[in-house]
Amino acid sequence: MQNTQLFYSLEQKPPFFKAIFAAFVHLMAMFIAVITPSLLICKELGVNDMDTGRIIAMSLFASGIASLIQIYKIGPIGSGLLSIQGTSFNFVAPIITAGLLLKNKGLDDAQMLGTIFGTLMMCALTEILISQFLPLFKKAISPLVSGIVVLLIGLSLINIGLISVGGGYEAKSNGSFGNLKDLFLAGSVIAAIIFLNLFKNSYLKISALFLAVVVGVLIAYFLGDFSFQMNYQLPLVFLPQPFYFGIGIDWSLVLPFVLVYAVTSLETIGDISATCEVSHQKLEGREYFLRLKGGVLANGINSFVSGIFNTFPNSCFSQNNGVIALSGIASRYVGLLVALFLMLLGLFPVIANFALQIPQSILGGATLVMFGSIAATGVRILAKExxxxxxxxxxxxxxxxxxxxxxxxxxxxxxxxxxxxxxxxxxxxxxxxxxxxxxxxxxxxx
Structure with a gap:
């Protein structure tokens, strides 16, 4: 990627339609990955459709705000690169474990969610502090440690993905887990991902996850397992309501969340370094260090802001680096469009309505690949040691x-x-x- 020719550099502004096209490709590369963590967490914790829809919508809205902060530096906050943010998969397994623990303590869904968001917001200070002490932090958590933790996250998530492939916990409870229809839907998504990656067209490969889910949804529609009907219980517009579920802190959850935030900081350093590379920016010196410091700082602040808007932590999305490399467009103006699209999509419940109707086995097929790639990332980090x-x-x-x-x-x-x-x-x-x-x-x- 380092030899990629840039047609539009960081501060250049592409023509409007070319910028719109580049922004759309970024959205296709990340859209499913943004909504899936919230959808999985809510399904596993038994959150009702109305609240799940709100959390999904706010995950898009918060990702847009987070991307703006990361791309357009506010003082020392942000990398100043075309670095798109989205809901982090690293927290899926710890949040599900935390939610089940809180439910066992007798908390209702609103109290559980408010406690999770409050604890996550407090623990987001981890990344803010790490950004100020990067050299010391990198000594304690080396690439060896980071690779082990990322591998553990991926392996933990694979089990969640496999349960979704079989129809989820609801299917387990009613005896239909692993039925042929769910296996067929999940298999069709996995087959579509493999098929799309056989082509030499790099844009198809980048959009494979999104397109494969579309294929799975179309098959489910013809099988009668998906409907395009609107859920009229959802409002016409989801206006952001800070602390909708209240706020609380459970001290027993602090250490697990702090550790995941610490590992996410290391991943952010890697992602921003990759973005510098494909954007033809320096990979050494004071400017590079300030980008890393600002990027990790923004990550922590963005996760704090996400909690305010009732959704889960944000982090840099590495798949968007591939879009920059392929398109030759590293312009921050494109990042502005992506951020605005994400915020707009988060305001309209039709997106959440669509996500809620996707059969869990289709998500399972997609997430099995995504979670496997997280484990593979851990292996790749370890392989460098x-x-x-x-x-x-x-x-x-x-x-x-x-x-x-x-x-x-x-x-x-x-x-x-x-x-x-x-x-x-x-x-x-x-x-x-x-x-x-x-x-x-x-x-x-x-």
Missing amino acids: KITRRSILIISLSLGIGLGVNNNPDILQFLPKWVESVFSSGIVAGGLCAIFLNLIFPKEVV
């Missing part, structure tokens, strides 16, 4: 503890309740193990 006895030992112990706790959390049932609540997440258990071992094992061990 020199494989020594030290790194093998850290990886082995961290994955063993993380996946073991994730699959059998009841192993902690006789420990103090605060220990059980903190370490019941395999991501936290494995991630903290990786951080601890990375700090205590001397680098020279081979």
Whole structure:
């Protein structure tokens, strides 16, 4: 990508129709990925359609605001690049685990959501602080640690994706889990993704996820599992209502969320570096460091703002770097259009209505690929590390503890309740193990 010719650089403004086309390609590359985390979390936690629709709509709206902040620097806040933001997949598994924990404590849906959003907002300070101490932070959480945590996130999410493929928890409860129709719909989405990636046309590859879901929806429509009818319970317009579900904090959720925010900061550094590369910006020196610092700072502020608007944390989307590389357009003006489109889409419930009607098995087919790619990203990060006895030992112990706790959390049932609540997440258990071992094992061990 580094040899890509730029037709329009960072500060240049393409002709209107060319800018609209580039913005539309960015939207196709990210749209499904923006709405899916909220949809999955709400479905797994049993949130009603009205509240789910609001959260989906606000995920689009908040992504637009976050992209504006990231692209158009406000003082030290933002990278100043065409860096599009969207709802982060990193938080899906921890939020579902947190929501189930809160429901077990007797909280109703509104209280549960308000507590999750409030705790996420407080923990967003993690990225704000990290942005001010980047050199120190990178020593504690090295690429080895980051790769392990990203791999754990991906492997944890794959199970959620597979449950969606079979029809979700509702299908499990009524005995229809894994029925042939759901498997066929999920399989059609996966087959469409594979088919579209066989073509040499790079725009088809970038839009494969969006187009594959469209294919799955059309098949579901002909099978009678999807309807284009409007849900008239939804209002004509979703006006943003800050703290719609109230706000609260659960201290047992702080450590899991802090760890995921820390890893997201490292991913942001990688994403912004890639955006600098495809945008022909410097990858060293003071200007580059300020972009990284501003980008991570914006990430934290954007996740805080997302909580205000009743949706989940935001992060930079790496797939949009591919659009810049293919189109040769790195103009921030295009980013402005993308941000405005996202905000507008978030105001109209017809988008949420469409998302709510998509059969879960179709989302499962798409998310299985997305979650697998998160795990693959973890492998790719680890592959950049020199494989020594030290790194093998850290990886082995961290994955063993993380996946073991994730699959059998009841192993902690006789420990103090605060220990059980903190370490019941395999991501936290494995991630903290990786951080601890990375700090205590001397680098020279081979």
